[in-house]
Amino acid sequence: MxxxxxxxxxxxxxxxxxxxxxxxxxxxxxxxxxxxxxxxxxxxxxxxxxxxxxxxxxxxxxxxxxxxxxxxxxxxxxxxxxxxxxxxxxxxxxxLPPHRPGTAADIAPLLRRLHELPVPAIPLGSLDPFVRLSARIDGAATLHDEQRQWLRDHLAELEAAWSSLPAGMPPSVIHGDAWRGNVAVTPTTAYLLDFERTSLGPPEWDLTATAVGYGTFGTVSNSEYAAFCEAYGTDVRAWAGYPVLRDIRELRVTGFALQHAAADPARHRAEAHYRLACLRGRNGPRPWGWTAVG
CATH class of the missing domain: 3.30.200.20 (Phosphorylase Kinase; domain 1)
Structure with a gap:
């Protein structure tokens, strides 16, 4: 079947x-x-x-x-x-009623409201930004040994950096997967969707999703990103800890692409390995123009 x-x-x-x-x-x-x-x-x-x-x-x-x-x-x-x-x-x-996909400016005010809420009596748990990453690296069948070891070393470096992040905004409830695809907009209301990754953690993690769309993928325009920052009230890229969160998100979406490449190399290997080469500094500065996988 x-x-x-x-x-x-x-x-x-x-x-x-x-x-x-x-x-x-x-x-x-x-x-x-x-x-x-x-x-x-x-x-x-x-x-x-x-x-x-x-x-x-x-x-x-x-x-x-x-x-x-x-x-x-x-x-x-x-x-x-x-x-x-x-x-x-x-x-x-x-x-939901008939709706369109959200934009960066649509998700920003929803995130601000979410981050300002008091923590509820729900067992949310703490954010684990590395969930399933090690397994995806191990299961990436299109990698050779040297590539896999580089990814393991990079993951270990980021785990150490995550444990010593500089001070930022107070921890709060975060969405966990706060990209614009998880907002649906009707003629009257913008709705949040998909709470699979909702947890307690740094609000900057939610903001980094759009920042990576802008600075890494190149799928968020200058005007869209400016509207996002204005609607939320800050630009997460100004925070000293941003490069760590950015690098973790980039590794996550590379691992996701490698998982798809293992299942369907003809469709996804080129994009997955392009992303890996970018992480290794072999394709110049960001944005790298990554394309969607899935």
């Missing part, structure tokens, strides 16, 4: 357990997590195995944000916990 067909089987089981109809369900995105549109303006999210705690935290965070009057996608009220289907946690959400 294809990944879509496998996901559909899980969806049918989850909907049966939740008492929902899956008739006419349409796939929205089939990736590491699968999203399906159901009748009655409901979206089902099928997570990876072993992510039950993260899925439950997502539900709790979304409800907390609603209580704090921060616009966010909302789960169904009568399903307070994820539905387990063969180890996959499945959550169900109200579909």
């Amino acid at each position: 294809s990944r879509t067909e496998e996901s559909h089987v899980l969806l049918l089981k989850a909907c049966a357990d939740a008492g929902l109809s899956a008739t006419g369900a349409e796939p929205i995105r089939i990736g590491e997590n699968a999203l399906w549109r159901l009748p009655s303006r409901i979206v089902a999210r099928i997570a990876r195995p072993g992510q039950a705690a993260a899925a439950a935290r997502e539900l709790a965070v979304a409800r907390w944000l609603h209580e704090c009057e921060v616009p966010a996608v909302q789960p169904l009220d009568h399903l307070p916990e994820p539905v387990d289907v063969d180890g996959h946690p499945v959550t169900f959400w109200h579909e």
